[in-house]
Amino acid sequence: MGRKPTVDGGPDANVLEIPGFPVPGALAVNEYSAAQKKAKQNKKGGGFQAMGLSHPVALGINKRGYKIPTPIQRKTIPLILEGRDVVAMAKTGSGKTACFLIPMFERLKQRDPTKGARALIFSPTRELAIQTFKFIRELGKFLDLKVILVLGGDSMDSQFSAIHTCPDVIVGTPGRFLHLCVEMDLKLSSVEYVVFDEADRLFEMGFGEQLNETLSRLPEARQTVMFSATLPKLLVDFAKAGLSDPVLIRLDVESKIPEGLVLKFLHCRPDERYTTLVVLLKYIIPKDSQTVVFAGTQHHVELISSLLTSSGISNTSIYSSLDPSARKINTAKFVHKKVSVLIVTDIAARGIDIPSLDFVINVHFPGKPKLFIHRVGRCARAGRRGTAYTICSTEDEAHLLDLHLFLNRPFNISDNNSIGVIPQDILEEEHHTILEMLKSHHIAGTYRTSENAYKKYLSSRPAASVESNKKVKNIKFFALKSLEEFVGLSIEIEDDSLEKIKRKESERKEDLQQLDEQKHNILMQMRNYRPSGTIFELNPHKKSFSLEVMKQKRAAHSVLIDKYRINHKDTEVEEQHGKKSEKNEETKDTDEQDIKKVFGNIVGFTKPKNSEVQPESKSRKKTGAKKDLENYIPYQSADKHTEEGFAINNFDRQAQNAEFSIVDKAQTVKYSQGMKKWDRVKKKMVSVQDPRIGKIRTESGLWIPATYKTGRYKDWKEKTKIEEQVWREEEGNEAPLSHEQRYPVSRHARHNAKVEAKKRMGIDSELRNPEQIVKKRLRVEFAKKRELDNRIKKLQNKKKHAQKMRRKKPNK
Structure with missing residues (x-):
């Protein structure tokens, strides 16, 4: 769908109009002059002006409101402006989008309709691609560049016509772009600049084949930029193949989460998960704040949306199988604050930027710590503050330990500032209401479907580490205190007399904390109470067979019972004082190497006889082939380490230190006929299908889906x-x-x-073919016949009218 060109070919001319995203008209003169004045006022050293940017780009940056570049922008933009290939790693919300857009504007500068597309930007999801498109439109407001969107799910006919307009920049998803390349047989020889945004997510979502095929179609003399939060091995191999002498930039990857983000964990029973969510949104999170809720599957998204709507909480939802237009509408509702809660799956866990987002809630615990980071990274972006609540249950405890180990954070179960529970009186009151909702006819079916989906979600979720599964057995999650936000909340709800007491806020808070601790201690004493006798010994005066058996068992195992009680008391004392037993470390003999490291000059020290390593027996000796030094050819040069020392940039060495492999090794196994693999969902061995079924081989040798060549472009050309x-x-x-x-x-x-x-085309309009002559004759005959019929009707009407007039006249 086109739009009218602006007057005098203004900066916003020749821009494709996307449904749902109205394109502004030509820039007014006063707006342009205001941006110029603002750019002159903000000319300070160390900002964007020090990078030597052109005047229209600097105007767009100042119009957007950017003054000082972020650390990742300060590092990457000069290198990209030099023409280097860059692989940048930075945490979410650090301004990575502007890092590749500003150099792209400097490289393209103005529109060139004689060439094809000169820049490609690939994003993993529709929402991220649309966000990048809008950001290009805002940041490049004073540039005359044509940008189009190529997304899966949209009409291919409109995308055919959009590509025929010779755009300068194409923003889209890799699958649909490769589909258009194969369908239209596009030549990408004019591409100068390629960006892979959220590159690790592109490979996780299965776009590896599409990216490799697209890379083989691009010219060698191009500049490639990749931005990612992690660096998996697949991405390292892709960078080695597609980038020339890349520079690896790592900033703020050790901290993993933003500084202004506060993590809170709420432990609950499995059946109280949705009740915990409703309590959070009702009593803790303000109604005027914006919250994103992450669920495991799309069935849970529909269930949570129905529950929140019944509870009077305004919400909307987004998931992958939702219609693209509905996804746009729902996202716009949340961005423009028409609703306060947005319920999503992991489709929105990467790259989506909502400036006013305050809270994030994880209803279902993610299987990978990296996914958790990207979920909670939606808030507290660009220096803002935010809070992330995560609801965990018994099946998530081991994953919770893995997450704290990945984040390098101490896990303290007694710290109610970060982990705790909801007071039982509030939880029970809301839980009764939620149960009544789940039994209603319009939610019961969705609830059954979501329960089945949750079983598959748990079976397909990556398992926690073995060490965490062992440690979690010794952690008393039942001893968790109420989270700090809930301290005194139940008293305020039930007892209104507290509001009448005029105390200082600090004293009142201390009293409420003491009262909550007393309640918690009483509950722990009741829970830890163990009776001296069993159920078979309730009436010791009455002689019975079970009583005699228990007496004999106690007499036989009295030593083990006393030993268990002593050990149990010791562990309780250690937990109270917070001390760990270090007997093994204290009594361990000092190593000889440690002594030599500490004491350089050792006087009167004799090496013990037993410390010598005994030679292996002949039967245990490994028989290996000896290396012939004369004829041996090493796989690397002898001066390899010397050359690496002189090298300024070594991407391989840097990538090995930053590599984070997350891909299952089973995916890299080559296919063989009759091969089987273990299916975690079906719990049995299933046969592996040939991955080449339903695919075609391209010129580069890669196999892509056969649906990419359907002939729709040919039909579109004939139609238009x-x-x-x-x-x-x-x-x-x-x-x-x-x-x-x-x-x-x-x-x-x-x-x-x-x-x-x-x-x-030089065709004479007077010449007609036989079909056109026949059509013209038929048209003339039809016109004559229609005219004759009209005349007959008029005569008949006149005759009828004359008869009526005669009847009305009286007889003389």
Whole structure:
């Protein structure tokens, strides 16, 4: 769908209009002058002006409100401006989008309709691609560049016409772009600048084949930029193959989460998960704040949306199988604060930037710590503050330990500032209401479907480490205190007399904390109470067979019982004082190497006889082939380490230190006939299908889906007559056609376009073929017949009218 060109070819001319994203008109003169004044006022050293940017780019940056570049922008932009290939790693919310857009504007500068696309930007999801498109439009407001969106799920006919307009920048997802390349047989020889945004997510979502095939179609003399939060091995191999002498930049990856982000964990029973969510949104999170809720599957998204709607909480939802237009509408509702809660799956866990986002809630615990980081990274971006609540249950305890180990954070179960529970009185009151909702007829079916989906979610989720599964057995999660936000909340709800007591806020808070601790201690004493006798010994005066058996068992195992009680008391004392037993470390003999490291000069020290290593027996000796030093050829040069020392940049060495492999090794196994693998969902061995079924082989040797070549482009060309509308370039005297002339909308415009096309092609409008002559004759005959029928009808009407008038006249 095209839009009218601006007056005098303004900066916003020739921009494709995307449904749901209205493109502003031409810039007013006062707006341009205001941006110029602002740019002059903000000219300070160390900012964007020190990078030597052109005037239109600097105006766009100042119009956006950016003054000082972030650390990742300060490191990457100068290198990209030099023309280097860059692989940048930084935490979420650090301004990575501007890092590749500002150098792209400097490289392209102005529109060139004679060439094809000169820049490609690939994003893993629709929402991130749309966000990048809007950011290009805002940041490049004073540039004359044409940008189009290529997304899966949209009409391919409109994308065919958009590519025919010769855009400068294409933003899209890799799958749909490769589909268009194969379908239209696009030549990408004009591409100068390629960006892979959230590159690790691109490979996680299975776009590896599409990216490799697209990379093989690109020219070698291009600049490639990759931005990622982690560096998996697949991404390292891809960078080695597709980038020339890349520079690896790592900033703020050790901290993993933003500084202004506060993590809170709420432990609950499995059946109280949704009740905990409702309590959070009702009593803790303010109603005017914006919250994103992450669920495990799309069935849980629909269930949570129904529960929140029944609870009176305004919400909307997004998931992958939702219609693209509905996803746009729901996202716009949340961004413009029409609703306060957005329920999503992991589709929105990467790259989505919502400036006013305050809270993030994880209803279902993610299987990978890296996914947790990207979920909670949606808030506290660009120096802002935010809070992330995570609801965990018994099946998530081991994953919770793995997460703290990954974040390098201490796990203290007695710290109610970071982990705790909801007071039981509030939870029970809301839980009864939630149970009544789940039994209602319009939610019960969704609830059953979500329960089945949760079983598959747990079976397909990556398992926690073995060490965490062992440690979690010794952690008393039942001893958790109420989270700090809930301290005194139940008293305020039940007892209104506390509000009448005029105390200082600090004293009142201390009293509430003491009261909560007393309640918690009483509950722990009740829980830890163990009776001296069993159920078989309730009435010791009455003689029975079970009583005699228990007496004999106690007498036989009295030593073990006393030993267990002593050990149990010792562990309780250690837990109270917070001390760990270090007997093994204290009594361990000092190593000889440690002594030599500490004491350089050792006087009167004799090596013990037993410390010598005994030679292996002949039976245990490994028989290996000896290396012939004379004829041996090493796989690397002898001066390899010397050359590495002189090298300024060594991407391989840096990538090995930063590599984070997350791909299952089973995926890299080559296919063989009759091969089987273990299916974790079905709990049995299943046969592996040939991955080449339903695929075609391209010129580069890669296998891509056969649905990429369907012939839809050929049908579109025949339907639109696009080849007849293209002027003859060899004549060279006529001006290029406008977008409205190439793609007419109204009936009269299409007729005029056909007439103009025939004139350009040298076709005489007076000459007719036999079909046209027959059609014209039939049209003339039909017109004559219609005229004759009209005359007959008029005569009949006159005759009837005359008869009526005669009847009305009285007889004389």
